[in-house]
Amino acid sequence: MYTLFNTYHKGVGGVSEKVDILIYSIGGCEGCPLSILRIYPKLVNAVNVYSKYLGETSLSRDYDIAIVSGSVCINDQWSMNTLKTIREHARILVAYGSCASVGGITLFCRGGQEPKPEHRTFQPLSTIVKVDYAIPGCPPAPNLLLSLINSIRVGRGFFLQLFASVVKARKLSGFDLLDEIVLSGLCIGCGACILSCPNSALQMIDGKPDLIVEKCIRCGTCCVRCPRFTQLLIRRYGVGSIVVR
Numbered sequence: 001m002y003t004l005f006n007t008y009h010k011g012v013g014g015v016s017e018k019v020d021i022l023i024y025s026i027g028g029c030e031g032c033p034l035s036i037l038r039i040y041p042k043l044v045n046a047v048n049v050y051s052k053y054l055g056e057t058s059l060s061r062d063y064d065i066a067i068v069s070g071s072v073c074i075n076d077q078w079s080m081n082t083l084k085t086i087r088e089h090a091r092i093l094v095a096y097g098s099c100a101s102v103g104g105i106t107l108f109c110r111g112g113q114e115p116k117p118e119h120r121t122f123q124p125l126s127t128i129v130k131v132d133y134a135i136p137g138c139p140p141a142p143n144l145l146l147s148l149i150n151s152i153r154v155g156r157g158f159f160l161q162l163f164a165s166v167v168k169a170r171k172l173s174g175f176d177l178l179d180e181i182v183l184s185g186l187c188i189g190c191g192a193c194i195l196s197c198p199n200s201a202l203q204m205i206d207g208k209p210d211l212i213v214e215k216c217i218r219c220g221t222c223c224v225r226c227p228r229f230t231q232l233l234i235r236r237y238g239v240g241s242i243v244v245r
């Protein structure tokens with residue numbers, strides 16, 4: 001099996017060279033790209049990083065992997081054009097964070113707010129362009145990105161399957177966790193979902209998680225941390241394990 005790394009970056013003696021990664025935000029709170037910078041010292045050991053936070057960003061050149069955060073506003077032509085440009089120049093596109101992956105809290109937007117009251121509808125990146133992998137979280141644990149990059153490097157692994165499945169799911173939230181896992185009797189009561197929720201929207205009642213609905217921001221973190229839900233995602237969508245362009 002050929003991976004992106006040995007297809008495009010075969011180095012001397014069979015060792016793959018560093019690949020070029022773009023980190024780009026098309027909107028949002030900027031928490032996701034900043035979370036990536038927390039692991040920057042580890043990241044630069046494996047890849048070449050290009051980001052506006054480092055003063056190195058160009059959308060006119062090609063990248064091996066583009067990591068894009070923020071949901072896309074379909075009322076904003078700049079956002080959609082920028083996303084399409086990134087897609088054209090990236091062999092692999094990763095939606096990073098809940099807004100980019102599944103819409104997250106921006107799905108609640110109804111517009112009418114300053115400074116852009118005309119921005120009314122936000123959607124995950126996959127509604128506009130083809131996304132290869134999606135890592136939900138508000139923000140995600142940045143080490144998940146390292147794990148995904150390592151999986152892409154070897155061309156196999158659990159994270160490739162999981163985060164490709166999230167793209168197909170399109171929406172994940174505490175409501176989905178209850179419907180698919182808890183109320184269907186699949187929950188094992190491990191509490192991983194409760195510990196991972198960034199907004200404390202889940203609580204344990206009689207050994208099973210229960211949702212505090214007004215706190216759920218539809219980030220999907222609980223779903224990808226639940227061992228049963230991750231199995232369900234992979235089995236349901238049955239996507240391939242590697243993307244090569």
